[in-house]
Amino acid sequence: MKLTCPECTQHFSVPDNAIGPKGRKLRCSKCGHQWHQTLEMLAQQKAPKPEPAALPAAAESAPADSGEEEVVPFGRFGSGEADPDAEPDPAGTDEEEDQEGVFGAPPIPRGRMPLSRPPKTRSKRLIAIAASVILVVTLGILFGARGSLVAAWPPIDRLYATIGLGVPVIGEDLxxxxxxxxxxxxxxxxxxxxxxxxxxxxxxxxxxxxxxxxxxxxxxxxxxxxxxxxxxxxxxxxxxxxxxxxxxxxxxxxxxxxxxxxxxxxxxxxxx
Missing domain, CATH: 2.60.40.10 (Immunoglobulins)
Incomplete structure (x- = not known):
């Protein structure tokens, strides 16, 4: 079947089963216009037009202008070029979902999909390394200066004793x-x-x-x-x-x- 863009009147050839009973949204690959194409609109386009008035004899000898532009097939059909003479696929007549992606200009998407971004593995690795270094330094300070810390604040000795790092008391075995x-x-x-x-x-x-x-x-x-x-x-x-x-x-x-x-x-x- 042939479709015509309502904005720029560009013609396209598509399979007969491309437009379902409910119609579908299309985008013109030439001018970018978007519209909802239905079978009723196709019927109106195929209605006979009034015949033009007779032209003078001099004009009759000139090449007749059919009024139709050259039919430009859609840029892509599946993974290859469009084939206007191909037999329609009866299995997909009523399945509108299977028709997405067959046009050179794809149908209007139903929702906006976020772009996928590569994981920031390097940043996470640097953060993990920095956290490990800070932890090691902190533990080193707490272990090396535990005598001074206990002297400044004696209750902290209970914490050291709980984790098995109690500060030794001078003469505690005597x-x-x-x-x-x-x-x-x-x-x-x-x-x-x-x-x-x-x-x-x-x-x-x-x-x-x-x-x-x-x-x-x-x-x-x-x-x-x-x-x-x-x-x-x-x-x-x-x-x-x-x-x-x-x-x-x-x-x-x-x-x-x-x-x-x-x-x-x-x-x-x-x-x-």
Whole structure:
């Protein structure tokens, strides 16, 4: 069958089954005009036209102009050129969906389809690498500076202990026990004598850290602090060692003595 563009009157040859009972939307490949083609419109186009008036004799000798332009087939039919003389496919007469894509200018699409874009794999890979680097650096800081972090904020030690990275406490495997303190006068000098024991309850040999003494007054204020050493610096499993320190001029308000382990090194001239 032949179709004519209502806008530019361009003619096209299409298979007879190209226009279904409901018609279809077309686009002219020449001028781009869009219209809804129906079988009724084809019937109107095929209606006989009134014969033109007789021309003078001189005009009759001239080549007759049929009024029809050259029939231009659609640019594509399937994967090849249009074949106006081909037999129509009876199987697709009533299936309008099978006719899309047969024209040089395809029918108007029913919906706008988004253009597919290649996945941004490179950007995702860079983001993943950057996140991994940040995670490793953060974990390194948290692990390497855990001692400083716990000292600044002691409650965070619970978090480290939960994940098995608790901050080791100096002398945590040793026990300070039997601490006693009393005043003593040596001539005109009053002394505070502090004695006690350190026990190694583990099955490994332990190094005894520096000891730190603290004297607190009746109001809870710290009166004096000092460092000293135990009698033995290395202890075998289950072994005990003694410590003793003489503090001069403790003061009348001295009320309590505390002995703990210290990470600080003992300076010269201090200790026992």
């Amino acid at each position: 026990v300070i026990q039997n601490v006693a303190a009393w005043r003593k006068t040596d001539g005109s000098i009053e002394l505070l004598i502090i004695k006690g024991e350190i026990r190694n309850p583990t099955e490994q040999m332990q190094t005894v850290p520096t000891l730190a003494g603290k004297l607190t007054g009746t109001q809870g204020d710290i009166m004096q602090e000092w460092l000293f050493r135990a009698e033995n610096q290395v202890m075998l499993p289950g072994e005990k060692t003694d410590f003793e320190y003489e503090l001069p001029q403790p003061g009348a308000d001295a009320a309590e003595v505390t002995v703990t382990f210290s990470e600080r090194a003992l300076g010269g001239g201090l200790g026992y």
